[in-house]
Amino acid sequence: MSKFRKSNAKEVPAVSTASLPDIVFMLLFFFMVTTTMREVTLKVRTTLPTATELSKLEKKSLVSYVYVGPPQKQYTKMFGTEPRIQLNDQFAKVSDIPDFILAERAARDEAEIPFMVTSLKVDEFTKMQIVGEIKQELRKAAALHINYSSRKKIEVK
């Protein structure tokens, strides 16, 4: 029997860390696959409105974002406090939207264009005038499928 007993049986052997890199790599690959990079730095503040009848945006690669809201603090000197439109990384005018949509289309596969969605991330307290103008421009550009981005409202019944 003593043949099988180790000489220092009282000491607990250290946990092997040899598999640690593998575990970490597994996590790493998971995050690399699921990740979508933050593409824009927000220059406007958007507090989204709440709603209950939400539908998810399925394919993020097919979504183009239009941000509308008051400029963030560091930009108020140049751009004021009135709600502004942001496309990609810069402030834009309403008339820039058709070009933006065309550029977004050019960046996608032709087969995917019919499934493109424009997501409007608009601040709650924006006046509808600017939103109405954006909608007109989107209609002109034939980007008809839109999504009013909003947060989930917890319903009290």
Added chain:
Amino acid sequence: MRKTPEIPSASMADIAFMLLIFFLVATTMDVDSGLERVLPQMPPENQEQDDTPPIKERNVFSVLLDQYNRLMVEGEIMRVEDLREKAKEFMRNPTNSENLPETKTTEIPLLGNIEVTKGIISLRNDHGTQYGTYIAVQNELVAAVNELRDEFASERFGKTYANCTNEQKSAIREAIPSRISEAEPKTIGGKK
């Protein structure tokens, strides 16, 4: 041949951790969601005005939002909370009332002859309306249609709309259409 020394792999975990942390920080996990709507097509510029027949007054459910975020439905001031019930009543027309929209008997596959409402919800907002209020109203209108579809689905198929097959869904969509039209905004009530 001389034996090549083994590459030390002790730091592998550290490197992997560093990458992992980078991706953790750069990741946005939140799913974007929102109210989905389809804008109407832009009419061709040289279109003749008014070639569509006028819509009867009883078939239109008019929703107005003014610059002070007040809501007027069918000529009376209303709270947003009551809009859903009112819209459902309009779309359903349970008593075949004279003031509520007409129905048209349509044959729909899977369902047979169904009384489909001819009602149209017309939403008009002011330039000064707040976006949050506008979304709240849109949400109530979409919710009204969704609830009607859900009720109809459980009545006919014994399950919620979301659980129906695609054929059943399109049949339900035909039976309970979602016609929300948005008029071009104009300034309602007073000057800014």
